[in-house]
Amino acid sequence: MADEDETKEYRWESGYEKTWEAIKEDDDGLLESNVADLVARAKRKRAALKATGAIQLGMMRHLFVVVDASACMFLQDLKPTRFLCVLKLLEVFVHEFFDLNPISQLGILTTKMKRSEQITVLAGNQKKHIEALQHLKDLSCEGEPSLQNSLERAMNGLKNMPAHSSREILVLFGSLTTCDPGDIQKTIKSLKDNNIRVSIIGLAAEVRICREIAKKTGGTYNVLIDDHHLKELILSQVQPPAVAGSIEASLVKMGFPGGTPTLNDGTSDSSADHAPAYCLCHIDSETSSLMGPNGYNCPQCGSRYCELPVECKQCGLTLVSAPHLARSYHHLFPIKPFVERAQVPDATHCFACAKLFVEAETNVYECENCNQIVCLDCDLFIRETLHTCPGCASDPVTAQMKTN
Amino acid sequence: MKLNVDGLLVYFPYDYIYPEQFSYMLELKRALDAKGHCLLEMPSGTGKTTTLLSLIVAYMKAHPLDLTKLVYCSRTVPEIEKVMEELRKLMNYYEKEMGMEQNILGLALSSRKNLCIHPSVSKEREGKVVDGRCYSLTASFVRARHAADDAVPICDFYEGFDAHGKEFPLPPGVYNLDDLKEYGQMKRWCPYFLARHTIIHANIVVYSYHYLLDPKIAEVVSKEISKTSVVVFDEAHNIDNVCIDSMSVKITKRLLDKCSNSITILETTISNMKENDSKRLEKEYKRLVEGLRDATIARETDMALVNPVLPSEVLEEAVPGTIRTAEHFIAFLKRVVEYIKTRLRVQQVVQESPAGFLRDIHTKVCIDRKPLRFTAERLASLIRTLEISDLTDFSPLVTVSHFATLVSTYTKGFTIIIEPFEDRAPTVSNPILYFSCLDSSIAIKPVFNRFQTVVITSGTLSPLDMYPKILDFHPVIMTSFTMTLARPCILPMIVSKGNDQVAMSSRYETREDTAVIRNYGNLLVEVAAAVPDGIVCFFTSYLYLETIVSSWYDQGIIDQLQRHKLLFIETQDAAETSLALINYIKACDNGRGAVLLSVARGKVSEGIDFDHHLGRAVLMFGIPYVYTQSRILRARLEYLRDQFQIRENDFLTFDAMRHAAQCLGRCMRGKTDYGIMVLADKRFSRADKRSKLPKWIQEHLKDTNCNLSTEECVQICKRWLRQMAQPFSREDQLGISLLTLEQLQSEEMQKKIQQRAQGV
Numbered sequence A: 001m002a003d004e005d006e007t008k009e010y011r012w013e014s015g016y017e018k019t020w021e022a023i024k025e026d027d028d029g030l031l032e033s034n035v036a037d038l039v040a041r042a043k044r045k046r047a048a049l050k051a052t053g054a055i056q057l058g059m060m061r062h063l064f065v066v067v068d069a070s071a072c073m074f075l076q077d078l079k080p081t082r083f084l085c086v087l088k089l090l091e092v093f094v095h096e097f098f099d100l101n102p103i104s105q106l107g108i109l110t111t112k113m114k115r116s117e118q119i120t121v122l123a124g125n126q127k128k129h130i131e132a133l134q135h136l137k138d139l140s141c142e143g144e145p146s147l148q149n150s151l152e153r154a155m156n157g158l159k160n161m162p163a164h165s166s167r168e169i170l171v172l173f174g175s176l177t178t179c180d181p182g183d184i185q186k187t188i189k190s191l192k193d194n195n196i197r198v199s200i201i202g203l204a205a206e207v208r209i210c211r212e213i214a215k216k217t218g219g220t221y222n223v224l225i226d227d228h229h230l231k232e233l234i235l236s237q238v239q240p241p242a243v244a245g246s247i248e249a250s251l252v253k254m255g256f257p258g259g260t261p262t263l264n265d266g267t268s269d270s271s272a273d274h275a276p277a278y279c280l281c282h283i284d285s286e287t288s289s290l291m292g293p294n295g296y297n298c299p300q301c302g303s304r305y306c307e308l309p310v311e312c313k314q315c316g317l318t319l320v321s322a323p324h325l326a327r328s329y330h331h332l333f334p335i336k337p338f339v340e341r342a343q344v345p346d347a348t349h350c351f352a353c354a355k356l357f358v359e360a361e362t363n364v365y366e367c368e369n370c371n372q373i374v375c376l377d378c379d380l381f382i383r384e385t386l387h388t389c390p391g392c393a394s395d396p397v398t399a400q401m402k403t404n
Numbered sequence B: 001m002k003l004n005v006d007g008l009l010v011y012f013p014y015d016y017i018y019p020e021q022f023s024y025m026l027e028l029k030r031a032l033d034a035k036g037h038c039l040l041e042m043p044s045g046t047g048k049t050t051t052l053l054s055l056i057v058a059y060m061k062a063h064p065l066d067l068t069k070l071v072y073c074s075r076t077v078p079e080i081e082k083v084m085e086e087l088r089k090l091m092n093y094y095e096k097e098m099g100m101e102q103n104i105l106g107l108a109l110s111s112r113k114n115l116c117i118h119p120s121v122s123k124e125r126e127g128k129v130v131d132g133r134c135y136s137l138t139a140s141f142v143r144a145r146h147a148a149d150d151a152v153p154i155c156d157f158y159e160g161f162d163a164h165g166k167e168f169p170l171p172p173g174v175y176n177l178d179d180l181k182e183y184g185q186m187k188r189w190c191p192y193f194l195a196r197h198t199i200i201h202a203n204i205v206v207y208s209y210h211y212l213l214d215p216k217i218a219e220v221v222s223k224e225i226s227k228t229s230v231v232v233f234d235e236a237h238n239i240d241n242v243c244i245d246s247m248s249v250k251i252t253k254r255l256l257d258k259c260s261n262s263i264t265i266l267e268t269t270i271s272n273m274k275e276n277d278s279k280r281l282e283k284e285y286k287r288l289v290e291g292l293r294d295a296t297i298a299r300e301t302d303m304a305l306v307n308p309v310l311p312s313e314v315l316e317e318a319v320p321g322t323i324r325t326a327e328h329f330i331a332f333l334k335r336v337v338e339y340i341k342t343r344l345r346v347q348q349v350v351q352e353s354p355a356g357f358l359r360d361i362h363t364k365v366c367i368d369r370k371p372l373r374f375t376a377e378r379l380a381s382l383i384r385t386l387e388i389s390d391l392t393d394f395s396p397l398v399t400v401s402h403f404a405t406l407v408s409t410y411t412k413g414f415t416i417i418i419e420p421f422e423d424r425a426p427t428v429s430n431p432i433l434y435f436s437c438l439d440s441s442i443a444i445k446p447v448f449n450r451f452q453t454v455v456i457t458s459g460t461l462s463p464l465d466m467y468p469k470i471l472d473f474h475p476v477i478m479t480s481f482t483m484t485l486a487r488p489c490i491l492p493m494i495v496s497k498g499n500d501q502v503a504m505s506s507r508y509e510t511r512e513d514t515a516v517i518r519n520y521g522n523l524l525v526e527v528a529a530a531v532p533d534g535i536v537c538f539f540t541s542y543l544y545l546e547t548i549v550s551s552w553y554d555q556g557i558i559d560q561l562q563r564h565k566l567l568f569i570e571t572q573d574a575a576e577t578s579l580a581l582i583n584y585i586k587a588c589d590n591g592r593g594a595v596l597l598s599v600a601r602g603k604v605s606e607g608i609d610f611d612h613h614l615g616r617a618v619l620m621f622g623i624p625y626v627y628t629q630s631r632i633l634r635a636r637l638e639y640l641r642d643q644f645q646i647r648e649n650d651f652l653t654f655d656a657m658r659h660a661a662q663c664l665g666r667c668m669r670g671k672t673d674y675g676i677m678v679l680a681d682k683r684f685s686r687a688d689k690r691s692k693l694p695k696w697i698q699e700h701l702k703d704t705n706c707n708l709s710t711e712e713c714v715q716i717c718k719r720w721l722r723q724m725a726q727p728f729s730r731e732d733q734l735g736i737s738l739l740t741l742e743q744l745q746s747e748e749m750q751k752k753i754q755q756r757a758q759g760v
Helices: A032-050 A082-101 A126-136 A147-159 A185-193 A208-217 A227-238 A324-334 A376-386 A390-394 A395-404 B019-034 B048-062 B077-098 B127-138 B138-150 B154-163 B175-188 B191-199 B214-221 B236-247 B251-278 B276-290 B295-299 B314-318 B325-344 B354-365 B369-373 B375-386 B391-409 B439-451 B467-473 B514-530 B542-555 B558-564 B573-588 B603-607 B632-642 B647-667 B710-724 B742-747 B747-759
Strands: A061-068 A105-112 A115-123 A164-175 A197-201 A221-223 A339-342 A363-366 B002-005 B008-011 B036-041 B069-072 B107-109 B173-175 B204-208 B229-233 B249-252 B350-352 B414-419 B432-437 B453-458 B475-480 B490-497 B536-541 B565-568 B594-599 B616-619 B675-680
Touching: A061 A115, A061 A147, A082 A126, A082 A227, A105 A126, A105 A147, A115 A126, A115 A147, A147 A164, A147 A185, A147 A197, A147 A208, A185 A197, A197 A208, A197 A227, A208 A221, A208 B573, A227 B127, A227 B354, A227 B616, A324 B542, A363 A376, A390 B647, B002 B019, B002 B742, B008 B048, B008 B077, B019 B036, B019 B048, B019 B453, B019 B475, B019 B747, B048 B069, B048 B077, B048 B229, B048 B453, B069 B077, B077 B107, B077 B173, B077 B175, B077 B204, B107 B175, B107 B191, B107 B594, B127 B138, B127 B391, B138 B565, B154 B191, B173 B175, B173 B616, B175 B191, B191 B314, B214 B414, B236 B432, B236 B453, B236 B467, B249 B391, B251 B276, B251 B325, B251 B375, B251 B391, B276 B375, B325 B354, B325 B375, B325 B391, B325 B432, B350 B354, B354 B369, B354 B391, B354 B414, B369 B375, B375 B391, B391 B414, B391 B432, B414 B632, B432 B632, B439 B467, B467 B632, B467 B647, B514 B536, B514 B558, B514 B616, B514 B675, B514 B710, B536 B542, B536 B573, B536 B647, B542 B558, B542 B594, B558 B565, B565 B573, B573 B603, B594 B603, B603 B647, B616 B647, B632 B647, B675 B710, B742 B747
Parallel strands: A061 A105, A061 A164, A164 A197, A197 A221, B036 B453, B036 B475, B069 B204, B069 B229, B107 B173, B107 B204, B229 B453, B490 B675, B536 B594, B536 B616, B565 B594, B616 B675
Antiparallel strands: A105 A115, A339 A363, B002 B008, B249 B432, B350 B414, B414 B432
C-alpha cells in the first residue's frame, strides 16, 4: 500500500494500543525466544492449514466477492478506512486469484442500504475487475448491509454455472448486523442445495449468523486481528478449496487457440488466423479499434480475443493456453508437508538456501521423500511458491519416481 | 474415566475433566468424610452437576452404610430434567464399565401438574386446580363412597397404584418426569403417587427446594427421608430468601372475605353432618383428646423431619378444650378472622412483634395463645372429618390458620407489619398484613439438624462467610473455585465515567441527573455498535428502567440504538416478557442483533441463560441494591444486626453484589463461551464492592480495567472481541483447562491441585 503513508492518521487519533501486553517474558526473563516462538508458530499453522493432501480440488471456480459497503466500513480501525483497505487488498486478491486459478471466473457485489448491487458480472477478465474495484473507492458507505439480499443475488448468478465447477461466495463483512427482508435460514438452505460454498471474513467481531452460514455451506469463517491478518485471510481464499464431494469428475471441453500472437512471419498454417479483426473483448467499448494480426482465435468459431483465458462470447467455449493449465496442475499434487524435527546434529545448514542453522532456530523441517533438511523460511517458500521440493527435484531417482 | 479421588474410585462419565472439577470432588469428599455441611462456589458452566453426582454416587457405592441417599434440590423443572440427564449419562457409564445393571434408583419428583396422567385432570393448566381435582378423586372418603356407589368418580390410575404399586418397587434405573409418566401409563399406576412412595427407598431423589424447605410440603413429602442422606442445594445463592418466603404469610382484605365464605360453608356442612352422621364428629373429638400422640412417637424415634410449623408443644399436649368440638372451633375461627379484619382497618403503618399481637388479640377478643397454636392442626383435622373434597376453596382459610399457628409459636424472628396502602399508590386503600419471617435459619434448621451432610453450591456464593451467618450453621468446608481457562474468556470492566468525564452512578442523589442518564445511554449505544449479536442490560429496578428509557427516548438515544440492534424490554408481565425473550432470541439468531433491557432480581436475571451469541455482553447499570425503604427489609436488617451482628450496610452490599454477580454470570455458560461484563457504576470500583464479586470474576478484573471511560471501554471490547473470534479448538484447551486422565495424574498437575486446595 503505497499511499498509506499519506493518509495515515495521527498517533493520538488511533486507538489505545497496549503493545506491551502481547509480549511475555520467558522463564529467564527474556523476550526474544518468546517472540521468535510466536512467529514460527503462526507461520507453521498457516502452512499446516494448506497441506490438505491429495483430495479432489475444485479448480474451475466461480466466485462472487461480496463487499460490505455499509456505514461501519468508514471506521478507521483499518487504515485509512476499512473500505479502502479492503478494496486495496481485493485488488491484490483478484490478481493472485487469476494467477493461481486461470480457468476460473469472478464477480463482485456490494451491499449497502439493505440492498445489494452488482459491480461486475462473472467473468474471467481480471483487468475489468480491478478497474471496477478502483472505481468503487469513490462509493459512499451508508446504511446497513443485507446478507440475505447479497447471498440471493450471488446465488442467482451462480446457480446456472456448470455442475463440475466449484461455486463460491466470499463475503467481506464489516458490520455486526444484517437487515434482511425474510428468513435467512431458507437462503442458507437453498445455498446448500445449490452446492454453493460461502466463506466469510469478519472485520470486527464474531457474528453468529456468519459462522452458521459458513459452517452449513462448508466454507470458512474468520475474523481479522489487524490488516496483516486480513491480507493473510483474503489471500488464503486464493487456494482452490477441496470439492464438497458430490461433484462428479467430468470431461470439460476447452479450446486452445493456436498460433503465437507475436509471430508475423506467416508460418502459421492459416492466414485467416492473423487477418486483422475486431476483438470480442473490446467490441462493446466506444474506443474499440481494429486489432492487428495479434490475438487468439477461438478454434471453434474463430472469434478473436486479445487475452487468455476467456470464455468465448460467441460459442461459450473456455479458451486457455497450456501454461495456464500447467499452473493449476500443482494444486492436484501438493507436496507432502515436511516433518518438523528438533535440531538434527549432523545437518549444519539448510539444503535449499544453504543458511547455517543457529541456536535461535529450534526446529528444522525434513522432506519425507528425499530426507533433506530445510529451514523454516524455505519450508514456507517451497510450500507457498515453489510447489516442488528442491531435494526431490535434484535427486535423479526421486525425480524419476515423481514423473512416473 | 476412572479417577482416584483421595482414595475413592470415582467413575466420571466423560473422557476429559476440568481441573476445578477434580478439586471440587476433593473438597466434597472431605465434607462427606467429616459428615458435616459444606459451602462450595464454582462458576457456572464448569459441570457442577455431573461432578457432584459422580462423586456422591461413587461414595454411596463405596460406603453403603454411611451414605444411603442423595437428595438433590434444584429450582425449576428444566433444571431438574438437566440433572436427570447427567445422572442417566453417569449410570450408563457405570453399566458400560462394570458390565452389569446397577442397583441404583434415581427419580425426579415434581408437582401433580407435571406428573398427572389422568385423561381429564392432566388437561388443567393451573397447579392448584390439578391438586384439588386430584384430591377429589383420590381422598380416602371419596374412595369409600365409590365402594358403596359406583357413580362417584375416582381415578383409575390411583386405584391401580393402590392395589399393586406399593408391593412392587420401581426397578432400578433413572426416571425423569417423562419416564415416570410412561411407566405409569404402562402399568396404569399413578406416577405422582408412585414417585412419592418411591422416594423412601430411592437412592437419588431430585426435586424442588420447596419439598424440603417449605414446612407445609416437607411434612407430606420428605419427612421419612433417612438421616444418613446428603442434601444438595444447587443454585443456592438465594436460599435465604426461599427460607423466608416459605415461612412468611401475607394477608389481604380479599383473602379474609374468602375466609368468611369458607367458614360459612364449614358451618353448614357441620350442621348437616350433625343431623346425619354425628358419630364421626364424636370420633374426631375423642381423637383430639388423645392428642397428636402418633406424631410424638414418630418424632421421638427420629423417624421424621421436624416440622417447624408444628411446634413440639403441640405434639405433647392434647388439643385444648375450647376448640375441640367442631362448632366451637368454627366460632373460634370466626373470631380470629374478624379480629384480623379490624386490625386491617388502619390509617397508618403499624409494626408489631408477635408478642404484642398476642397480647392485643387476648385483650380484644379473648383468644389465648394456646388454642391459636393448634389452629392449623385443628383445621386440617376438621376438613378431613368433614370429607370436603374441594380443597382449593379453603386455601385462604388454611393460610390464616398457618398464620395463627406461626404467630403464637414464634416470638422471635418474626414481625407483623400492617400497611394501609401501597407506597406507590398512597391514595388507594389496600390494607395488607405481612407476617414476615426475619430469620432465614428457622426454616432450614431442621434440614441442617437432621441430615449428616448438606451441600450448598452455586456459581455465585461470594462472599462465602455471609451464608453460615444468616443461615446459622457451621460448615466444615467453605471453598470458592475459580475457572481455569485457556484464554481470557470473560472481560469484566468497571466503567465509572462517560466521555465527558461525568461520573456514572445510580446513587439516589444523581440518578435523575440527565448527564448521568445520557452517559448511560451513550455507553449502551457505543457498546451496541461494537459488540455483535445479543446484549443484555440490567437495571436496578423496574421504576428506574422506565424513567431511563423515557428520557433516552427524549434524548434520541433509542433511535441511535435501533440503528445497530433491535430493542426489547422486560416488564412485570410474565407473558409479555416471554414474548420479548422469544423475539430477542430470534433477532440474535438471524444476525440482526438485539438489546434486552431487564431488571436485576427479575425473571430474566434469575432463570434464563444467555449463552454464546445470546449474551455477548452484559451491562449492569448501577448497583442493584434492594429497595431500602421497604419496612420488611428494615425489620430484617434490624434483626440481623441484633441477632447475628451483621451490619446493615454489609448485608445490603452483600445482597446487591450477589445479584449483580448473578446478572453478570448470565452471559457465561461454559468454557467455549465468552462474554463482556460491564459494571457501569463508579461505586463498583471500591474495595468493599469489588471484593464481594465471585473469585472467578475478580480474577479477570484487572486494576487497569477498574476506572474506565466509555471510550476506553469500547476500545478494549473491540480488541478483545477480535481475539476471541479467532479459532479455538479443544486442542488449545487440553492440558490447561481440560485434562485427560494421564494429564490429571501427572505429578505437576497434582501439585497444582494440591496448591489450589491449600490456597483457599
